[in-house]
Amino acid sequence: MHSPIFVAIDTTDLDRAKAIATRVKPHVGGIKLGLEFFCANGPAGVQTMAHLGLPVFLDLKLHDIPNTVAKAIQALHLLEPAILTVHASGGQAMLEDAKAAAPTGTKVVAVTMLTSLDGDDLRATGVTGDPHEQVLRLTELARASGVDGIVCSGKEVAAAHAAWKEGFFVVPGVRPENVHSGDQKRVVTPRAALDSGASILVIGRPITQADDPDGAARAIEATL
Numbered sequence: 085m086h087s088p089i090f091v092a093i094d095t096t097d098l099d100r101a102k103a104i105a106t107r108v109k110p111h112v113g114g115i116k117l118g119l120e121f122f123c124a125n126g127p128a129g130v131q132t133m134a135h136l137g138l139p140v141f142l143d144l145k146l147h148d149i150p151n152t153v154a155k156a157i158q159a160l161h162l163l164e165p166a167i168l169t170v171h172a173s174g175g176q177a178m179l180e181d182a183k184a185a186a187p188t189g190t191k192v193v194a195v196t197m198l199t200s201l202d203g204d205d206l207r208a209t210g211v212t213g214d215p216h217e218q219v220l221r222l223t224e225l226a227r228a229s230g231v232d233g234i235v236c237s238g239k240e241v242a243a244a245h246a247a248w249k250e251g252f253f254v255v256p257g258v259r260p261e262n263v264h265s266g267d268q269k270r271v272v273t274p275r276a277a278l279d280s281g282a283s284i285l286v287i288g289r290p291i292t293q294a295d296d297p298d299g300a301a302r303a304i305e306a307t308l
């Protein structure tokens with residue numbers, strides 16, 4: 085069985101990205117490239133990483149008017165990422181158009197509430213209700229819009245999965261026991277996230293910032 089771990093390679097340095105991916109390849113199911121990598125290396129950098137032979141999750145978290153998001157996704161067609169993110173709060177029309185614009189083999193997943201936010205952050209943006217309610221509200225919007233799944237924290241994934249049995253659930257904000265959570269506020273362990281219904285786990289710094297990334301990925305894999 086493929087590992088459910090997608091390693092988040094957050095760096096501007098293409099050589100470093102290649103080196104990390106090559107080292108951890110035996111222990112992960114894919115690589116996640118986000119804004120930091122994409123702004124520095126562009127589509128050509130993504131293609132270079134794809135040649136390493138692991139599925140690519142392109143985490144651009146697109147959020148704009150429907151036409152702009154659809155055109156941006158069409159411009160990414162050649163990359164054929166395995167997974168692509170948009171923000172659920174872009175609304176139903178944007179989500180529908182994002183899915184329609186994506187290559188057939190690409191899963192479009194909608195970010196519900198960033199794992200770096202908590203209830204206080206939510207209230208500060210004027211949203212009533214707690215993270216649990218917010219994630220479930222946006223999960224229902226994503227499901228009704230025809231995208232493939234959502235991004236949420238491991239704290240809400242069980243409830244989201246219960247509400248959407250066939251959905252694809254991406255869980256970042258994952259930390260092994262005793263590993264610093266950094267800027268992440270809604271954190272669970274890799275094992276807990278999987279037990280709660282995560283389809284894949286996104287893990288970055290606990291692997292990429294470790295003295296031995298290969299060993300760190302192997303140790304996490306052994307807990308799953």
Ligand SMILES: O=c1ccn([C@@H]2O[C@H](COP(=O)(O)O)[C@@H](O)[C@H]2O)c(=O)[nH]1
Nearest residue numbers: 092118197198199256257286287288289
């Ligand atoms: O809600 C979200 C959505 C995306 N992310 C991304 O996942 C990784 C997490 O990295 P760590 O180093 O393991 O914290 C990062 O690329 C984020 O952009 C997220 O954390 N939360």
